[in-house]
Every structure is written in C-alpha cells, then in structure tokens.
Amino acid sequence: xxxxxxxxxxxxxxxxxxxxxxxxxxxxxxxxxxxxxxxxxxxxxxxxxxxxxxxxxxxxxxxxxxxxxxxxxxxxxxxxxxxxxxxxxxxxxxxxxxxxxxxxxxxxxxxxxxxxxxxxxxxxxxxxxxxxxxxxxxxxxxxxxxxxxxxxxxxxxxxxxxxxxxxxxxxxxxxxxxxxxxxxxxxxxxxxxxxxx
Amino acid sequence: xxxxxxxxxxxxxxxxxxxxxxxxxxxxxxxxxxxxxxxxxxxxxxxxxxxxxxxxxxxxxxxxxxxxxxxxxxxxxxxxxxxxxxxxxxxxxxxxxxxxxxxxxxxxxxxxxxxxxxxxxxxxxxxxxxxxxxxxxxxxxxxxxxxxxxxxxxxxxxxxxxxxxxxxxxxxxxxxxxxxxxxxxxxxxxxxxxxxx
DNA sequence: AATAAAACTGATTCATCAGTCAGCTTAACT
DNA sequence: AGTTAAGCTGACTGATGAATCAGTTTTATT
Numbered sequence: 494x495x496x497x498x499x500x501x502x503x504x505x506x507x508x509x510x511x512x513x514x515x516x517x518x519x520x521x522x523x524x525x526x527x528x529x530x531x532x533x534x535x536x537x538x539x540x541x542x543x544x545x546x547x548x549x550x551x552x553x554x555x556x557x558x559x560x561x562x563x564x565x566x567x568x569x570x571x572x573x574x575x576x577x578x579x580x581x582x583x584x585x586x587x588x589x590x591x592x593x594x595x596x597x598x599x600x601x602x603x604x605x606x607x608x609x610x611x612x613x614x615x616x617x618x619x620x621x622x623x624x625x626x627x628x629x630x631x632x633x634x635x636x637x638x639x640x641x642x643x644x645x646x647x648x649x650x651x652x653x654x655x656x657x658x659x660x661x662x663x664x665x666x667x668x669x670x671x672x673x674x675x676x677x678x679x680x681x682x683x684x685x686x687x688x689x690x
Numbered sequence: 691x692x693x694x695x696x697x698x699x700x701x702x703x704x705x706x707x708x709x710x711x712x713x714x715x716x717x718x719x720x721x722x723x724x725x726x727x728x729x730x731x732x733x734x735x736x737x738x739x740x741x742x743x744x745x746x747x748x749x750x751x752x753x754x755x756x757x758x759x760x761x762x763x764x765x766x767x768x769x770x771x772x773x774x775x776x777x778x779x780x781x782x783x784x785x786x787x788x789x790x791x792x793x794x795x796x797x798x799x800x801x802x803x804x805x806x807x808x809x810x811x812x813x814x815x816x817x818x819x820x821x822x823x824x825x826x827x828x829x830x831x832x833x834x835x836x837x838x839x840x841x842x843x844x845x846x847x848x849x850x851x852x853x854x855x856x857x858x859x860x861x862x863x864x865x866x867x868x869x870x871x872x873x874x875x876x877x878x879x880x881x882x883x884x885x886x887x
Numbered sequence: 888a889a890t891a892a893a894a895c896t897g898a899t900t901c902a903t904c905a906g907t908c909a910g911c912t913t914a915a916c917t
Numbered sequence: 918a919g920t921t922a923a924g925c926t927g928a929c930t931g932a933t934g935a936a937t938c939a940g941t942t943t944t945a946t947t
Contacts, residue, residue, distance in 0.1 A: 496894080512795060514711045517934055528896045533936065535894090598709060598794050601860040618862055645871040648863055652853030653846065659856065660849055663798040665815055671849075674842040678879045686883060693924080714904055725926045730906065732924090894943070904933085912925070917918100 497535045500525045505546045509593035513543060540603065547600060547613045550591045555620055557584055562624070570632020571684055575676055577624050578654055582668060582675075585658040596662050621655075622647045629683065639685040650679060694732045697722045702743045706790035710740055737800065744797060744810045747788045752817055754781055759821070767829020768881055772873055774821045775851055779865060779872075782855040793859050818852075819844045826880065836882040847876060 494502070503525040507516045518539060522529040536542040561580050567573035585592040594600065595617065604611040625647035632638025657675060661668035691699070700722040704713045715736060719726040733739040758777050764770035782789040791797070792814065801808040822844035829835025854872060858865035 512711070512799075514709070518936085519934070529935090530897080530937080531895055534896090539935065596795070598860075601862075602709075605861070614862070641874070642871060645868055646875065648857070648868055649850065649854070649871050649875045652857055652868075653850040654853075656849030656851075656853030656856070657846070659853070660845070663795075664802070665798075665811070666845055671842055671845055674839060674846050677838070678843065678846045681883075682875045682879045686878070715906085716904075726905090727907080727927075728925055731926090736905065888947100890945100890947080892943105892945080894941105896939105896941075898938095898940105900935105900937075902934090902936105905931100907930080908926105908928090910926090912923105914923080915921085917920080 496525075496527060496531065500527065500532055500535060500542075501545055501549055504542055505549065505594065506590050508543065508546055508599075509590040509597070512597055513539075513599040518542075540607075543599070543603070544607070544609055544613070546594070547610060550594060551613045551617050553588065554584075554591060554617055557588070558620060558624060567628075567631075569635050569637035570628050570630070571637035571680070573631060574625065574628035574638070574650075574679065574683060577628055578650070578676065578679060581621070581654050582658070582672065585661070585668070589662075592658055593662055596659050618651075621651050625650050632683065632685075636685055638683050639687070641683070646683070650682070653679070693722075693724060693728065697724065697729055697732060697739075698742055698746055701739055702746065702791065703787050705740065705743055705796075706787040706794070709794055710736075710796040715739075737804075740796070740800070741804070741806055741810070743791070744807060747791060748810045748814050750785065751781070751788060751814055754785070755817060755821060764825075764828075766832050766834035767825050767827070768834035768877070770828060771822065771825035771835070771847075771876065771880055774825055775847070775873065775876060778818070778851050779855070779869065782858070782865070786859075789855055790859055793856050815848075818848050822847050829880065829882075833882055835880050836884070838880070843880070847879070850876070 500521065504516075504521050507521055507524060518532055519529050521542075522532055525532075532542065536545060558580070565576060567576060600610060600614055604614050622644070626643045629638055629641070629643040629646055633640070633643070653675070657666075657668050657671055660666040660671075697718065701713075701718050704718055704721060715729055716726050718739075719729055722729075729739065733742060755777070762773060764773060797807060797811055801811050819841070823840045826835055826838070826840040826843055830837065830840070850872070854863075854865050854868055857863040857868075
C-alpha cells in the first residue's frame with residue numbers, strides 16, 4: 494500500500510476511535526510509520542486530511558451498498574426493507590470505524606463552513622435514505638407495505654437504526670441484543686396491516 | 691446568580707455548542723465575566739467542571755420529567771407513550787443544550803474511565819427508557835398496546851426519538867418536519883392491532 | 888551515469904491551553 | 918476597628934500541537 498493510503502487508513506481509525514481534535518498529527522504519523530512532515534507533504538492541512546478520510550468513507554459506503562443490492566434480489570418491498578436494515582447493522586459492525594466517524598460531531602461542525610464536507614455527508618445520508626425509501630415504494634407497489642409517506646418514513650427508520658448504532662458506539666446498549674425487536678418494530682411500522690402474511 | 695452557577699451555565703452552553711475539547715477554560719472565563727483562575731478556584735479541573743455540568747443536566751432532565759408526569763394524566767398507555775415522546779421532543783427543543791451535550795462523544799469517552807460520569811449517563815438514559823417502558827406496560831394492561839417485550843421495545847423507541855433529535859442537532863433533517871410521521875410510526879409499532887380504535 | 892522530479896524528514900517555530908501561585912479584595916464575625 | 922477566611926485575580930509555566938522549511942533520499946527518465 495502506498496504511504497498516502499497507509500496514512501489515510503490510520504487516520505480514519507484514529508479519527509473514528511479517538512476523535513479529530515483528540516488525535517494529533519504526530520500520533521497519525523507514528524501509527525503510520527512516517528514522519529509528521531510527510532503527512533503535510535501529502536495533505537495540505539489536518540482538515541484536508543479529514544476531508545480525504547471522509548471522502549474515502551463515503552466511497553466505501555456507497556460501494557458496499559451498491560454491491561449488496563447488485564447481488565441480492567428480494568421477494569417483496571418489505572423483505573428489501575428488512576434486508577437493508579440488516580445490512581446497515583452488519584456494516585456498522587464490520588466497518589465500525591466508518592460509523593464511529595459519522596457519529597462524532599466534528600464532520601457536522603466542519604460541514605457548517607465547508608461545502609465539500611457538507612456534500613460528502615449529504616451523499617452518505619441520501620444513500621441511506623434512498624435505499625429505505627426505494628424499499629418502501631416497492632413494497633407499496635407489491636402490497637407488502639401499507640400506505641405511508643415513503644421519504645419521511647424512510648427518515649424515521651434511518652433514525653431508529655442509526656440511533657441503535659449510536660447506542661452501541663456509546664456503550665449504552667448492545668445493538669445485537671436489540672436486533673429481533675428492531676426488525677419486529679420495523680415490520681409492524683411498515684407492513685400492510687390489511688393483508689396478513 | 692452566584693459566580694459558580696454563572697460559570698456552570700456558561701460552560702454547559704459552550705461544551706454543548708462547541709464541544710469539550712474545543713472549548714478553552716479562557717473562553718468559559720471570558721463568557722462568564724470572570725478570570726480564568728476563578729474557575730479553578732471553584733472547580734478542581736476542566737474534567738471536574740464537565741462533571742458538574744453533566745450532573746446539573748441530569749438533575750434538570752429528571753426534574754423536568756418528574757414534573758411533567760406529576761401534572762399530567764393519561765387515558766391509556768398508548769396516550770402516555772405518545773405524550774412521553776412529544777415531551778422528549780419538546781424538551782430537546784426548549785433545552786437544546788442538554789441534548790446537544792448528550793449527543794457529543796466526550797461524555798461517553800469520559801464514562802469509560804470515570805465512575806461518576808458513567809453513573810450520571812446511566813441515570814439519564816434509565817430515566818428515558820423507564821418512562822417509555824412504563825407507558826408500554828400500562829398500555830399492555832389497559833389493552834391499548836399490543837404484546838411486545840416492554841424494555842427492549844422502549845429502547846427501540848428511544849433510539850428512534852433520540853436519532854431524530856440527533857438529525858436535528860447535526861443539521862441533517864428538521865425534527866419538527868418529521869413529528870407527524872414519528873407519532874404515526876410509534877403508534878403502528880406499539881398499538882394493539884387486534885383492537886381497532 | 889547524469890539529471891530532474893518526487894518523496895520524505897529532522898529540527899524548529901509560534902500559538903494555545905490547562906493548571907499554578909502569590910497576593911489582593913471583599914464579606915462576616917467579634 | 919480588627920481579624921479571619923472566603924472569593925477572586927494577573928502573571929506565569931510547562932506541555933502540546935499544527936504547520937513550515939531547508940535539506941536529504943529515492944525514483945524515474947534520458
């Protein structure tokens with residue numbers, strides 16, 4: 494792996510686990526096995542490094558989801574919804590550094606003044622909401638999902654799933670222990686209640 | 691107001707809006723209209739100041755909820771659940787600094803090594819979950835709420851509501867715009883589906 | 888082999904910040 | 918009025934951290 498990629502990978506992990514302001518460039522350098530000045534050769538500033546990290550995370554998330562939905566087919570919109578939620582939780586476990594990073598405050602703070610950062614975050618969250626929305630719309634077409642506003646309901650579902658991941662990241666409650674109840678709640682919330690399955 | 695309380699109030703606001711590590715003691719001092727050394731006269735360290743802030747927030751939250759449930763009575767468990775959710779959202783708006791603080795990462799980081807911090811956070815989240823759980827149990831007794839595990843379902847509901855507040859705090863989506871859908875989702879999720887109202 | 892460009896680094900700079908301390912001011916009590 | 922303690926402060930310290938820069942090493946090209 495090139496030095497630049499090595500630095501990016503290390504920085505992602507450190508920013509995610511310890512936070513942006515809590516991580517010094519010297520730490521990133523040491524953990525990457527390079528001199529501090531080397532980081533500044535590859536990245537203009539600490540913020541620039543952060544934006545590259547975030548861009549990488551975005552690419553990773555979009556890639557993972559497009560791959561999952563490229564391979565998988567679903568019997569109904571409701572199943573697609575459940576699959577999406579499950580995959581979100583799976584990803585939050587296997588690529589926890591991505592979600593830890595997104596559950597810190599720094600990205601959103603930076604987004605207030607930085608167009609690029611704002612766009613990355615929008616892309617990521619639109620990806621999430623779009624997927625849930627698509628499942629809801631498809632479910633309404635095939636009759637597995639009841640009548641409800643798809644975009645806003647997708648946002649409510651995202652906040653539920655995202656909230657559970659946050660609980661895990663903050664050591665408040667284990668996400669795995671809530672998996673069955675989460676799926677049950679989402680099913681009741683979305684399923685077409687006139688048509689018993 | 692005593693100087694000490696003035697400092698606490700200012701620190702709460704600054705830690706909430708800018709973050710703990712992003713706020714210097716000099717800033718807190720200036721915004722409180724005292725000398726930096728004065729803060730160290732009243733508080734042993736920056737962490738000690740933070741713990742006092744968190745303790746204050748805890749007292750405020752517990753007080754607000756006990757007051758709300760002391761005044762209000764509900765026709766059914768389902769109505770109590772909806773009332774609780776509404777009050778949570780109302781509080782997250784009127785006392786946004788409390789919830790901003792709780793949506794930062796520092797408290798949870800500190801909780802890993804600090805018993806007092808951990809206890810404060812547990813008290814706060816137990817307060818939230820207990821309220822939702824109590825509503826669910828009551829609703830199951832009066833028939834307004836269906837059969838579901840109350841504690842875990844309460845946690846799922848908390849993550850939904852908390853997730854929506856986080857979206858608002860991160861400027862991702864307006865909580866108010868999702869209010870109706872949130873209530874609708876929670877109703878479908880919890881309501882006794884055999885007994886149409 | 889010579890040359891140029893790219894990659895990398897040690898040493899340094901300048902700013903910031905948590906925390907200290909010696910001494911000053913105010914309030915309370917006798 | 919005198920005494921004491923609590924409240925408060927300006928000036929300082931030592932540590933840390935982002936960023937710079939002059940110079941060295943490596944790589945690619947001719």
